[in-house]
Amino acid sequence: MILKYKSLKQLGFYAFIFLTFFACTKQDTIRPSIEKSLLATDSLTLTQPEQSILKLDSLLQNSKHLTTLETAILLFNKGEALYLNDKYQEAFNTHLKCNELFAELNDTYNESRSLISLSGAALHMGDIETAQKYALKALSLAQLIGDNRIEGKAYNQLFKLHFTLKDYDNALEYISATDSLFSKGVDTTSIIAIKGNKASVYLKLKEYNKALSSYSEAMALSQSQRDPRTLVSILNNIGYTYIEAGDYESAEKFLRGSATLNKNIKAINAAPYKGLGNLFLLKAENDSAEINYKKALEIYIANSNFKEEIEVRDKLVALAIMSGDYTTALDNQIVRDSLQLYVSSLEKDRLLNFANVNYEVKQKETEINHQKEINNRNQLLLISTIMVFVFLFIATAFYIYNTKLKAVNKASKLEQSLLRVQMNPHFIFNTLAAIQNITLEGNPIKSSNYIAKFSKLIRQNFDYVRKEAITLSKEVSMISNYIETQQLRFNNIFSYKIEIEDSLDVHAINVPPMLLQPFVENAIEYGLKEKKVGGELLVKIEGNTDGLSFVILDNGLGRSAKAKKEKLTEELHATTIFLERLKMRKKGEEKSFVIEDLFDDNNTPIGTKVFFKLKL
Template sequence: MMLKKWIILLIFLLPSVSKAQQAGVDSLLKILPTLKGRPRIDCLNEIAEHCLWTRSDSVAWYAQKALEESSAIHYQKGIDIAWFSIGTTKIVNLQNVEAERLMRRSLAAFEGVDAYHTGWSMLYLADLLSHQCKYDSSITLLEASIPILRIHDKPGGDGVARALTLLGLAYGAKGDYETALDRAQKSYTIRNKTGDNVSMACSLHNLGSLYGQVGDNETAFSYYRQALRLYQTVFEPFSLYADMARLFSNTEKLDSAHIYVNKALRISRGQYGDAVSGEIDLKEFHYDKAIPKFQKSMVVAGNNNGREDVVINLLNLSKAFIGKKQYQKALGYASEAYAIADAAGARPVIRDASGLLSDIYNGLGKADSAYHFLSLYTKLKSEVLNDQFKGKLFAFRSSVEDERQQAKIELLSKAKIISEQELKRESSITRILIGSIVVMLLLAIVIFRNITLSRRNVKLEAERFKKDLQVQQMENDSKETELLQKAERLEMKALRAQMNPHFIFNCLSSINRFILVNNREEASDYLTKFSRLIRLVLQNSEKTLITLEAELDMLRLYLEMERLRFRNAFNYRITFMNTIDSATIFIPPLLMQPFAENAIWHGLMHKEGVGDLEIALSIDGKILNCIITDNGLGRQQAAKLKLKSAGENKSMGMQITVDRLALLNQLSGENAFFDIEDILDDKGSNSGTKVILKMQYKNLMEAYE
């Protein structure tokens, strides 16, 4: 049971798993300073997840940074992934109580939303539950995680193999050795294809422990030695040393057990090394030396919510006090171990605890209780032996199948060799015949070449003259194209310059009217806003592209001025229909303002009551959609009233915008356009106007090319 935690710790605590993962971290660190907002948070979270495999001490820092920045902008996805990464650090640091809380939170947050993190949350939570001897719940989660991880794990991910490994351990703890070995073998098959030494060693380590549990010590040692060779290519495996020491101790090879437990203790003097050292002391009847080691190991395991390891230490403490004939102390430890194992359905441990309780009650002179537990022990021993036999039978069938497959491969290989030899003999004859034919063909080709050479020279001379004419024509066409493009760019620049006086004239006209009908303080406030707006317009109109954020700042300031001038006669709102990072989207300046101006002057200014102006933005691929809706008079009513201002504004602002869009399409090959629709009420009457503007935007990299 203790092996499980060793394997998980090995996977997590590796200083480096692959150069590719480290390279991934380095590339993410390079681009991090260039990002902001949600892309920056996503990058921080990705670095944290990569660091779990390269520098586990960095995970918490990057995850905490991502959590702080996500909370500041209420980015829920960033918050959930950051808490998930923090939860993994709790597992690494054996803070299992807090880790379980965070993994339950992650599972609730990701389920139905993020399949990748759902699968891994299930896997980590299952591991934590298994440490608490909640094997049925752990198995349920692991079985559910496998189909998810099989589809949604990252390329080269170890999720399915790790889930199978944990399933093998959980089934082994329950005594279902046949299923345990099946899952462990499948895990090794997957990892063997990756060629990664550490992951293959973990699976071999797991298989060795399972074979030890079914009593096949020779096979267990074989798997342990294979795992040791792979582990040692990366680091010294203190967990494997401890398990090899335990197996040597169980087979009464105490000298070898001492050698390997000392290797484990030299690397790490944690609870596991102490527990194995105590088991060897127990074999040598050094009870007073063994008891403090078990007690220390049990306290550490209990603090980490590791009931699996608590049970092992309880059984060992009971054995030590039985050896000292202190049956009353032994009874408490054995009873507690029995209760935990019984609740978990761990039949091998229930069997061991029943045997100890039988000995204890016999020592206390309580024959009825001793007989009861002896009967239970005998029954469970038979059942566990049957399970061990099934496990050995499964292993034998697997071995026979492997040998059959290997024999089939060897037979096919021999058949292939014989076939290749036959093909070589046939090909030798074929090559001689082909060689003769080739020689004859070469002679014919030489003769034919001499005949056609003179003709080809004449033809090449004619083609060269023709190409010279074509090149000259292409050069003339290229110069003509450059002149046309230059003329079109100058025309676009002229249109932007024309837009500035038109817009400034409208604003000055508004100020003049406002001063005539309002007091000085309000006029001064309006003039201040106007000066800010003019500064923005002059700054941005000289640029070919500006950010959507800058365009919206100008538009909001203009709308505030118009709303103030018309004494709050209309309300406006600017909304995003989907996720838009306005600071990284680049568009031509002053494209939206003429449509908003048209809606106010033509529709809202003459409406009775308070009007509404809505500007809704959304992104569809590389297209920015802008829908400008007002509930004003509508185009038909405006035409009937023959509003003078409407005609004048349309002839300037709208016409300039139409010309700009046409030139944009011509210069860049983009498809920018707008459409104006009438909004009809239930009676079929005009109740407003909708303008749909579509344009192709550029991202940050494209804007600065």
């Protein structure tokens, strides 16, 4: 009887182990039905990414009892489809979710793949630091599992990052590492692309022979693959390289070869004609240049490639002016200007959409937190109701006290959030207007730099607005970025300096966020922007016996009686908000706050000084 009992006990134990193993395995497998659906969406992703996204959303929402791995793979494919559809913010958020799931499953291979996609999306959004972080993490995981292909992709992502930063020496190191890893494989298409990227770096470094050598390797591989479309692109790149090197005869040979091959395969590609136009313009053969530019223009118009069309029309305007055909020049200039306005409008909409997506994400987080607060409060109410029959007086008193305390805390947090937000709209809308103006002036480098800095400011605001405190280093970084954005906006009519006492550990000291920005903004808006030359802004941070001392000093035009009258309400509002925030800390710091008008010996205004202290 005892023996029988032991046998039953052992059988039950083994059954438990089997069921546990089966349950765990189920979480890490993909069912055939899901695999079939994934194959169907894969074929759509390359041709119809939007349809692919809809099908993947349907699978994620309607499929019951998805395993963790199935959910992660579906999210990964959705992120890739969003990426191909140029929806980089949504792709980033989707890959972030699947990356967390892959990490939970210890699926290092797929985790590293999602990290590379995260890096690519971040790079497209201009977030260089985040792109580098994810690329390096992907590289580390790929080396850990010994996957050369993923390692090569991580190196290639780092190449793109450094190429974007115009750090061509490091870009060359990374693309060379990618080349050495992929050259061992059989993916000829990827190897051709890598050779082309390597050549593009050599071209930037003006090492033309090495660039031509890499293009030659790519051309040989393309010929062996019998891939005429890729061969057209390589021939075209070789032609452009010879133009850079000053060998116009060879450049014409390869560009004409590219154009001829295009005709043979009935492909529509404007690049060879544009290259020939550039070549003949350099050779002062204006008639031939005009003919080829017009051929390129027809293709760009047919493909709605507005940026290239603008560039070609600029060349045609110049040619028309040189030939004295001012009517044609004017016609092209009118079309070119209308296209520039349209492209600028699209860029503005893209920037606004990026800001809106970030805002919606934060809004959803707020709604979730609010719902959690409601759920917690309801649970507390239920417990209080049950306990009221036993401890009526104590429970009631506790409930009233707890409700009041939560109401006060919530009101304080809401007030602080509102106060911080009130400081931002004026600057944001002015900055967007400035971006539009710079874009219309036709300065893409300055516009791109401005957009990158403004995007970083938006991201910092969203990151810090809900925090009670941040490190001093983050506060300094944010205010530096804000001032530099203003410098771009006002064409560097003023300089600035931030002096921090050497003994301060800026990474260990915590301060309330966005304390300095209102006074820096006032110094720029009401003092320095009116001073056309010699404007200086100084921010000093020093330690004292029990905390920090802050000084914001400018040598602007000062605050005249008329200026005081005009901005009295605005400055009073900003100062009241600032003092209210200090009062909430309950350390008496508001008593140290001083705004002082500065005058020279002749009683002429020479600037403004703001001083306050924080206790740590």
